[in-house]
Structure formats: structure tokens, C-alpha cells
Amino acid sequence: MPPETQPEQPRKYAAPRGTSDLLPEDWPYWRYIRDTGERVCELFGYRRIETPLFEDAGVFLRTAGAGTDVVEKEAYIFEDRGGDRLALRPEGTAAVMRAYIEHGMSSQPQPVRLYYIAPNFRYDRPQAGRYRQHTQLGVEAVGEAEPLIDAEVIDLQATFYRRLGLRGVTLKVNTIGDAACRPAYIEALRAYYRPRLDAVCADDRMRFEKNPLRLLDCKEERCQPAIAGAPRLRDYLCDPCRLHFERLLAYLAALSIVHTVDERLVRGLDYYTRSVWEFHPAEEGAQSSIGSGGRYDGLVELLGGAPTPGVGFGSGIERLILNLKRQEAAVPPALAPALYIAHLTPEAAIEALRLAGAVRAAGAEAIVGPEGRSLKAQLRHANAHRARYVAILGAREIASGEVTLRDLEDHSERRLPLMDLAGAVAPHA
RNA sequence: GUGGGCGUAGCCUAGCGGUUAAGGCGCCAGGUUGUGGCCCUGGAGAUCGAGGGUUCAAAUCCCUCCGUCCACCCCA
The missing domain is CATH 3.30.930.10 (Bira Bifunctional Protein; Domain 2)
Structure with missing residues (x-):
């Protein structure tokens, strides 16, 4: 019989200390x-x-x-x-x-x-x-x-x-x-520091043993006189x-x-x-x-x-x-999608998926709006995504085999056949 | 490894002993029937980093731990 397990409270995890997510x-x-x-x-x-x-x-x-x-x-x-x-x-x-x-x-x-x-x-x-x-x-x-x-x-x-x-x-x-x-220099450096160890910081006493070259790099005020008089590597x-x-x-x-x-x-x-x-x-x-x-x-x-x-x-x-x-340096900004496809009916959603594929095949980024949202919500969404164009697919467009294409920059809007959409939004090569 | 500052919703911040923890950004919805960016309204979202203690009462005081930032150390 398996032991009764206490219902574990879900623990919140964070990235391990000293690591971070690249967002x-x-x-x-x-x-x-x-x-x-x-x-x-x-x-x-x-x-x-x-x-x-x-x-x-x-x-x-x-x-x-x-x-x-x-x-x-x-x-x-x-x-x-x-x-x-x-x-x-x-x-x-x-x-x-x-x-x-x-x-x-x-x-x-x-x-x-x-x-x-x-x-x-x-x-x-x-x-x-x-x-x-x-x-x-x-x-x-x-x-x-x-x-x-x-x-x-x-x-x-x-x-x-x-x-x-x-x-x-x-x-x-x-x-x-x-x-x-270098060994001869290290030896000379140690010989120089040995009688001076009482005058330098504790870190230096450690460096003396472990990494004598670092003695020269100490920033402590009290250690500067010792550094100033130390033998120089260039002489060795x-x-x-x-x-x-x-x-x-x-x-x-x-x-x-x-x-x-x-x-x-x-x-x-x-x-x-x-x-x-x-x-x-x-x-x-x-x-x-x-x-x-x-x-x-x-x-x-x-x-x-x-x-x-x-x-x-x-x-x-x-x-x-x-x-x-x-330095607030300018770096190339993240790419914004070329096209956001808004859809208003279940049939339009399916068409939106197909259209997105055609647009991507033509070399332009396309994202499809979430299900069940109003047109207003989808347009807001498109704006938040910084999309250049929005394709609107509702009952009217489905019935006529067309799509409404709105340009979010100049606010213009036009109707065009479904099959022309990819060409209209893809970069012209 | 040593010393110090800080930890309140996804983010920024107010509150610093006393009823249901406040605001901004962001998110979601709505501002009539298919239209964005501004604006307005509403909503969701916080065991106030975690645990323990003091107190009638703690986000607010104390301790421990964790995280983060700064300095040392080290290094990229």
C-alpha cells in the first residue's frame, strides 16, 4: 500500500541564484x-x-x-x-x-x-x-x-x-x-614581501601564498608603499x-x-x-x-x-x-509582424489559419488573432503587437472570397481577393 | 567567502503598528449592432519574499533563511 502522501503545496520556482532568463x-x-x-x-x-x-x-x-x-x-x-x-x-x-x-x-x-x-x-x-x-x-x-x-x-x-x-x-x-x-621574479617578489607581511592587508598575506603576482594589484591604501618599492617584472x-x-x-x-x-x-x-x-x-x-x-x-x-x-x-x-x-546605444529593434489576421466567425478563423500560412510562405510575418474576441479587441491587439497591417475576415469577406486589409500606419483600408493578400503584405523582392 | 542596502499584484511605486493593503503601467472587457493607436468606465490579479517571534493588534518592530543590489574578493 502506498504511503499516504500529503497534498503538496505547489512551490513557486525561480531561476537559480545568479542566473536569469533571457526575455x-x-x-x-x-x-x-x-x-x-x-x-x-x-x-x-x-x-x-x-x-x-x-x-x-x-x-x-x-x-x-x-x-x-x-x-x-x-x-x-x-x-x-x-x-x-x-x-x-x-x-x-x-x-x-x-x-x-x-x-x-x-x-x-x-x-x-x-x-x-x-x-x-x-x-x-x-x-x-x-x-x-x-x-x-x-x-x-x-x-x-x-x-x-x-x-x-x-x-x-x-x-x-x-x-x-x-x-x-x-x-x-x-x-x-x-x-x-617568471619563477625567478616570483621568488624575488616573495623575498621582498616576506619581511613586509605585517604591514600589508590580510588579503595580501593570502596572495603572498596563492597568487603573488596579484600583490601588485592590491587597492588597499596601506599596501601601496609596498607595491611602489616592489621589484619589477620587466627587470626580470x-x-x-x-x-x-x-x-x-x-x-x-x-x-x-x-x-x-x-x-x-x-x-x-x-x-x-x-x-x-x-x-x-x-x-x-x-x-x-x-x-x-x-x-x-x-x-x-x-x-x-x-x-x-x-x-x-x-x-x-x-x-x-x-x-x-x-550608453543608450541604438541596437536593431525587434522585428514587428507584418500582418495580424483578425477573424470574426468560426469559418473565418479557419480561413485565417490558411491565409497566415500563405503569407508566411511569401516571406512575411503573420499572426492570427485569438478566438472569440471582438474586432475592436483584435485591432487593439494588433496595435499592441506593432503589426503593420490587419487583415479582417468576417462573414462578409468569407461570402465574397475577399479580405479587408487595413494599414495601421496610414489608416487606409481596401478589399482584395484572398489570394492577393500574401502579395500585398510580403516584402517585394 | 566577508560587510552593507533593499524585498508590497507581471512591472514601478504609496502605505512604516490599528477596520475589506492604495495608485500608475500592463492585461481582459465595455463605451450598441464589424474597426486600432488618445480618452472614459469596469474587471481580474497580492498568502505585503519565506518561516518564526514581540504585541490586544504587524506589510509596518525583532530574529533566521532565501533572493536581489552595492562594496571587498575574484573575474567576463
Whole structure:
């Protein structure tokens, strides 16, 4: 006998914390950004790739490295029913490199130019511009080590923002060295901070252990003196890194890409090497970066592939929308239907469905009024839908095989044969 | 993970201890018999985020939780 179940009160569900529904009102922004992004990427010869929303957790755990919040504290990791340990994608690059290796892309002409628009998941505390699910446009150029490609990727990103019409976007660039020179610098930085740990903030003491490069980025007033006297990475760069950066800056200058060198700029993910950069919007908030990138020459190797250089960026779509709205940027508006078909009798309703099909086949949007509403209600409805035309089907029209076509813009009205309707409202090619 | 602000119908807001929670937008209907956008009238729609407590009495005070926003942190 089944246990007596209590009548459950229906619970109201909401989207999970830090996630949101993309509603029709916001779609024009999304479509604009996606279309623009896709076009710019294709103009630069980049090809679309999409990887699964989840991966073997190792793809991210092995690559991002210890001490990075994105993976260590923020990854959604779970076991599936088969016992596999999986992770919702917290960032795009490692997943794309996994695909690069898996599909033998190293045998394609190098560099392999790839882009994607895909959601990422991070268990953060949400605030404006920071969500547990956010979408990034990502670009990766894999298999080329020279700085010309770094400049190309930055150029692509700058072009993307320019085409979106974002004003006041600024670019900061830096180099963080590589495996040859960065360890010595980290050591020097730690040696410098070790006797000063009592004078700096608690966060810095944590950074000292986990992510020493971030010490340079601390905003605490009391930590500024320490930062000012700290050893500089540029004094520790190996010759290849120094040269790479100098050449990158020269290319950027040649392209007239306005930028500033910010020696405090570092990356949260450990696999970055040499070039790093960030784009910031005109109006800075707490979540200021709208897109950031860098070189990751060691990443493919970390995933078991042959040593392969790479460079790329990710840009947050939600933050771009935030800034487009702040700037009240014009985006292409949502399409309004060309035709609304009002019907007044059961026979007319059937004819309305047929007519709608014919109109759509001719390439114009058509929506059919709901059943049982007055003509006045349907006209109001059509107006609310911002339809251009209303076709009226009542007993009179059915009897004569005609339709009344009303133009909601100039208020004119005429009768025409049913079969002429599609041609009258469809865009003329 | 830390600190702070805020949570009243789909949306915006009033009410801030005392009878049936008010208004605007939106939605639906009507303003005669087949005609929109403005206007007028009516209607539906709220366990006042959830749970607990204080009080004769709570949307109004207190606590906890949840959500949201802001700052830190981190990052797109």
C-alpha cells in the first residue's frame, strides 16, 4: 500500500541564484552582439567551434592551476550517474584546447583560428555584471608563437567593440613573462614581501601564498608603499619575453590601437604567459573588464598535447549589454509582424489559419488573432503587437472570397481577393 | 567567502503598528449592432519574499533563511 502522501503545496520556482532568463525584451541586444561578433570573427578568418557545456573535471582542474578561484572555489563539479567526475565549463580556453588536441588540429595549417559564443559557469556571489552563468565570446589562435598573432587577436577584439558602437573603451596591456623568467621574479617578489607581511592587508598575506603576482594589484591604501618599492617584472624578463612584448607594442602602434602598458595587470588563470591585456568600458564599475585575453603557451602541453603556443581572449556578453544600455546605444529593434489576421466567425478563423500560412510562405510575418474576441479587441491587439497591417475576415469577406486589409500606419483600408493578400503584405523582392 | 542596502499584484511605486493593503503601467472587457493607436468606465490579479517571534493588534518592530543590489574578493 502506498504511503499516504500529503497534498503538496505547489512551490513557486525561480531561476537559480545568479542566473536569469533571457526575455524577449533583451533579445535585440543579444542578437546584435552575436551577429556583430560572428561577423567580425569571420572577417578575421576565425571559424566557429562549440564544445560541450561540461567536460571531464580534469580539463579545468589540471590547467587553471592551483590558487585560482575560478577553478578551485568556483567550479561546478559533479559526478554523473556513471561515476564520471565532470565540471560545468568555467572558462572556454581549456575546453577548446582539449578539442584542438582531440581532433588533431595540430595537423591543420597553423595557427588554427577559432571562436565561440558559449555560456560559462562559476559559483560566485552574484552582483551586477557577475553571474553564475554568463556568456562569453571567445577567440583562440592556436599554434603560432610570434607576437604578430597577439596583435591580430587584440585587433579583432578592438574591432568588435568598435563595431558594437561602444564609446570610451580603453585597453591595458602587459607581459607576465614565461616559465623561463617568471619563477625567478616570483621568488624575488616573495623575498621582498616576506619581511613586509605585517604591514600589508590580510588579503595580501593570502596572495603572498596563492597568487603573488596579484600583490601588485592590491587597492588597499596601506599596501601601496609596498607595491611602489616592489621589484619589477620587466627587470626580470628573459630576452625572448622582452622582445616579444616590444614587438607586440610596435604592432599595436602600427595599427593605431590605443593602449597603455599597465605593469600591475596580471591574470587569474595560471596558464597565461607573456602577453596579457584587458579592455575596460568608459564607465568603470566593480566588474569593469568587458573582455580580457592573453597568451597561454603552456596550456596544450598541460592537457597532454605537444607543446603548442596559443593566444586568445574572452569577452562577457552580459557586460557588453550592460554597457550598451548605459550608453543608450541604438541596437536593431525587434522585428514587428507584418500582418495580424483578425477573424470574426468560426469559418473565418479557419480561413485565417490558411491565409497566415500563405503569407508566411511569401516571406512575411503573420499572426492570427485569438478566438472569440471582438474586432475592436483584435485591432487593439494588433496595435499592441506593432503589426503593420490587419487583415479582417468576417462573414462578409468569407461570402465574397475577399479580405479587408487595413494599414495601421496610414489608416487606409481596401478589399482584395484572398489570394492577393500574401502579395500585398510580403516584402517585394 | 566577508560587510552593507533593499524585498508590497507581471512591472514601478504609496502605505512604516490599528477596520475589506492604495495608485500608475500592463492585461481582459465595455463605451450598441464589424474597426486600432488618445480618452472614459469596469474587471481580474497580492498568502505585503519565506518561516518564526514581540504585541490586544504587524506589510509596518525583532530574529533566521532565501533572493536581489552595492562594496571587498575574484573575474567576463
